[in-house]
Amino acid sequence: MGTIEECDQYVQIERFLGLVGNDAIAGRADRFYFLSDVSLPGGASVINSGYRWGTSFMNSYAGYVINRYANPDITWEQSEKINLGLDMNFMRESLKFILDFYQDRRSRIYMRRENFPATSGLEAPISGNVGEVLSKGFESSLDYTKTFGDLWLSARANFTYATNKFVKLDERNFPDQYLKRLGANINQQWGLIAERLFVDEQEIRNSPKQDFGGYLAGDIKYKDVNGDGIVNSNDRVALGFPQVPEIQYGFGISSAYKMFDFAFFFNGSARVSFFIDATAASSNDRAGIAPFANRRNALQIIGDDYWSETNPNVHAFWPRLSTFPVDNNIQQSSWWLRDGSFLRLKSVELGYSLRKLKRFGIKEGSRFYLSTENPLVFSSFKLWDPEMRDKGLGYPTNRRFNAGIQLTF
Amino acid sequence: MKLFNTTVLAIVLITAISCKKYLDVVPDNTLKVEDIYDTKTQAWNALARAYNFIPRDDDTHLTTWLLGDEWLGRLDYNDNTGNLRGMRIMRGLQSQTSPQLGFWSGTQGGKPLYQGLRQADVFLANIDKVRDMQEGEIKEWKAQVKMLKAYYLFLLVKHYGPVVIPDKMAQPESQPEELFLPRRKVEDCFQYMLTLINEAIPDLTERTDANNAGQIDQIVAKAIKAKILFFRASPFFNGNREYFGDFLDHDGKPFFDLDYKPEKWKEALDAINEAITIAEANGKRLYQYTREPYAYDRDAFTRNGDNMKTLYNLRMLICDPWNEELVWGYSNINYYDQENWLMLPISGFLQVMKAW
Numbered sequence: 001m002g003t004i005e006e007c008d009q010y011v012q013i014e015r016f017l018g019l020v021g022n023d024a025i026a027g028r029a030d031r032f033y034f035l036s037d038v039s040l041p042g043g044a045s046v047i048n049s050g051y052r053w054g055t056s057f058m059n060s061y062a063g064y065v066i067n068r069y070a071n072p073d074i075t076w077e078q079s080e081k082i083n084l085g086l087d088m089n090f091m092r093e094s095l096k097f098i099l100d101f102y103q104d105r106r107s108r109i110y111m112r113r114e115n116f117p118a119t120s121g122l123e124a125p126i127s128g129n130v131g132e133v134l135s136k137g138f139e140s141s142l143d144y145t146k147t148f149g150d151l152w153l154s155a156r157a158n159f160t161y162a163t164n165k166f167v168k169l170d171e172r173n174f175p176d177q178y179l180k181r182l183g184a185n186i187n188q189q190w191g192l193i194a195e196r197l198f199v200d201e202q203e204i205r206n207s208p209k210q211d212f213g214g215y216l217a218g219d220i221k222y223k224d225v226n227g228d229g230i231v232n233s234n235d236r237v238a239l240g241f242p243q244v245p246e247i248q249y250g251f252g253i254s255s256a257y258k259m260f261d262f263a264f265f266f267n268g269s270a271r272v273s274f275f276i277d278a279t280a281a282s283s284n285d286r287a288g289i290a291p292f293a294n295r296r297n298a299l300q301i302i303g304d305d306y307w308s309e310t311n312p313n314v315h316a317f318w319p320r321l322s323t324f325p326v327d328n329n330i331q332q333s334s335w336w337l338r339d340g341s342f343l344r345l346k347s348v349e350l351g352y353s354l355r356k357l358k359r360f361g362i363k364e365g366s367r368f369y370l371s372t373e374n375p376l377v378f379s380s381f382k383l384w385d386p387e388m389r390d391k392g393l394g395y396p397t398n399r400r401f402n403a404g405i406q407l408t409f
Numbered sequence: 410m411k412l413f414n415t416t417v418l419a420i421v422l423i424t425a426i427s428c429k430k431y432l433d434v435v436p437d438n439t440l441k442v443e444d445i446y447d448t449k450t451q452a453w454n455a456l457a458r459a460y461n462f463i464p465r466d467d468d469t470h471l472t473t474w475l476l477g478d479e480w481l482g483r484l485d486y487n488d489n490t491g492n493l494r495g496m497r498i499m500r501g502l503q504s505q506t507s508p509q510l511g512f513w514s515g516t517q518g519g520k521p522l523y524q525g526l527r528q529a530d531v532f533l534a535n536i537d538k539v540r541d542m543q544e545g546e547i548k549e550w551k552a553q554v555k556m557l558k559a560y561y562l563f564l565l566v567k568h569y570g571p572v573v574i575p576d577k578m579a580q581p582e583s584q585p586e587e588l589f590l591p592r593r594k595v596e597d598c599f600q601y602m603l604t605l606i607n608e609a610i611p612d613l614t615e616r617t618d619a620n621n622a623g624q625i626d627q628i629v630a631k632a633i634k635a636k637i638l639f640f641r642a643s644p645f646f647n648g649n650r651e652y653f654g655d656f657l658d659h660d661g662k663p664f665f666d667l668d669y670k671p672e673k674w675k676e677a678l679d680a681i682n683e684a685i686t687i688a689e690a691n692g693k694r695l696y697q698y699t700r701e702p703y704a705y706d707r708d709a710f711t712r713n714g715d716n717m718k719t720l721y722n723l724r725m726l727i728c729d730p731w732n733e734e735l736v737w738g739y740s741n742i743n744y745y746d747q748e749n750w751l752m753l754p755i756s757g758f759l760q761v762m763k764a765w
Binding site for chain 1: 439440441442444445451453454455456457458460461463465502504505506513514515521523524525526527528530573575578579580581582583585588589590619620621622623624730731740741742743
């Protein structure tokens with residue numbers, strides 16, 4: 001037996017078990033969460049937290065506000081990690097494969113306790129070490145480098161899968177089981193099930209009442225999931241995949257042949273969903289696509305495909321037009337749910353090296369090149385770049401084309 | 410060597426002590442609830458906090474006065490007019506998940522009255538700790554807060570019938586079985602209020618001074634008591650089989666007393682007489698407009714004196730601040746947001762009492 005370095009191929013297995021504590025469990029403002037946080041607001045807050053007396057209303061006190069109750073039992077989070085790594089090398093390290101499984105059971109997570117009735121009379125949200133999340137996944141990568149005569153080739157690929165679920169949390173004791181977050185991914189979203197648009201007033205009268213403000217023909221019709229005759233937030237079900245992709249992957253090749261070099265790289269993500277933001281745009285962070293609101297124009301897709309009395313298409317892209325977002329239509333629902341997975345050609349580069357220009361004082365490493373970033377994206381979502389997700393009117397991902405000369409003197 | 414050991418020990422000890430101190434810092438200006446109940450100046454804030462849960466009927470957006478048919482005709486308001494809560498309810502837009510004017514849930518313009526109840530409990534548990542208050546003063550404030558507790562509970566019963574009485578104060582570390590309490594029978598709720606009121610009345614001042622107008626004194630307390638007993642005796646709460654005959658709790662017992670009890674009327678009548686007596690003894694009487702009418706109405710007064718007089722009596726009863734018919738004025742008017750101002754009395758109850 002020789003040493004590992006001398007081996008032609010080897011397999012290495014690593015294993016890691018650990019218990020890790022984390023005391024950075026809340027935001028900076030919540031640093032002293034074991035103490036209560038009481039403030040005397042003063043001034044204009046009389047109406048919100050205080051009272052005034054007197055025939056001339058001058059005997060006034062602004063009261064006090066409890067932002068947080070003392071919680072002396074708070075402790076740190078604990079995370080139980082198990083890692084299992086597999087490291088394989090073949091053909092004198094020209095082919096490498098790494099596979100890394102992990103499991104992380106994080107317990108005593110400091111999070112909001114939801115299961116407080118209004119009758120308790122507590123005025124600030126209560127948090128405690130009540131959460132437990134089990135995360136699992138694996139990371140893998142594959143590298144292959146080889147020289148065939150004049151051709152040099154390096155290919156690489158990676159693939160990551162990560163998922164998690166709530167094992168424990170303090171949530172309301174919902175009578176409808178589908179509202180429970182227990183067992184769901186922490187980034188799972190809930191929303192209403194949109195059936196189609198209302199045909200006419202007759203249909204509205206004969207359907208379960210929808211509890212999101214006024215609605216007319218051409219507005220979205222939702223499913224009454226629990227069948228109680230009213231559509232409200234109790235009819236939300238887990239929709240689509242989590243907001244954060246569970247699968248991320250990439251692959252690419254770099255190669256060189258004589259004076260030419262060529263490289264490209266793809267990346268992609270899968271098992272991810274997002275909701276189109278149908279509210280009115282007000283900033284880059286709230287870049288919804290509602291037409292006419294805030295003096296916005298309408299997107300082409302809305303102009304092409306909307307419900308109107310003359311063309312009452314109950315499956316149109318956009319419901320009834322309005323000059324302000326209709327509350328009934330901007331509820332998070334399957335109407336706006338889209339598959340966020342995509343595969344993107346991230347970069348392509350083609351170069352030609354200038355090795356024969358030494359007499360002009362130009363050294364090795366000088367080259368002509370053509371390159372591009374984000375030239376192509378493959379996705380079932382076509383309206384805008386899927387990586388922009390919900391923010392249709394946000395700042396888009398750039399597509400760039402470069403041609404250049406690189407000279408080294 | 411011994412000296413060295415002692416030195417090391419001393420250093421370790423000093424470090425340990427100072428380290429403990431070092432770690433034991435509390436951020437500057439940290440205010441705890443106990444600090445509010447330290448001096449009278451701060452305790453005023455606590456009293457103000459307890460009063461704050463009186464519903465803001467003076468604000469158009471939050472008032473229950475819009476719960477009437479006469480407002481529905483405003484065609485310029487569509488169903489998306491979010492803040493006119495009373496009108497939304499009348500348009501059939503009441504909501505299960507976010508109730509309009511929800512006094513139970515504290516949603517959509519409703520004051521969270523259960524927070525008010527807890528606030529009152531916190532006040533009663535801590536006010537004795539104030540250093541610079543006389544015993545009599547503390548007693549008087551306690552009586553006011555007991556009255557508030559009873560009044561908030563009454564508002565809850567008025568809106569929801571059987572309600573939860575959180576007699577043990579909920580704490581952040583309370584477990585679900587301590588938090589999710591059953592709704593009590595309506596008669597139990599009334600008894601709970603009346604016990605509080607009877608405890609409070611002897612400790613209250615008879616009439617507050619002008620600077621504290623709006624606080625609960627004996628005149629107010631007796632009027633509230635009379636109103637509560639009046640509601641309790643009324644056919645809606647007293648033996649209402651028609652509405653509540655099948656409104657049963659988990660054990661199959663009715664939430665409302667289903668047997669009509671005429672003695673409830675007797676109790677109500679006694680309380681009303683008592684309230685009128687004390688009010689009249691303190692100069693309260695039915696409102697009469699005695700000043701000159703406004704210039705633009707003088708013409709109408711000469712032509713149609715009697716009717717105009719009635720009109721002025723009714724109008725100025727609402728508009729004339731702190732008039733002699735006002736028993737308990739809502740004094741927490743919103744100086745900073747006057748567009749929504751209505752300035753109404755909480756209870757024009759004296760008139761109701763005299764009317765029958």
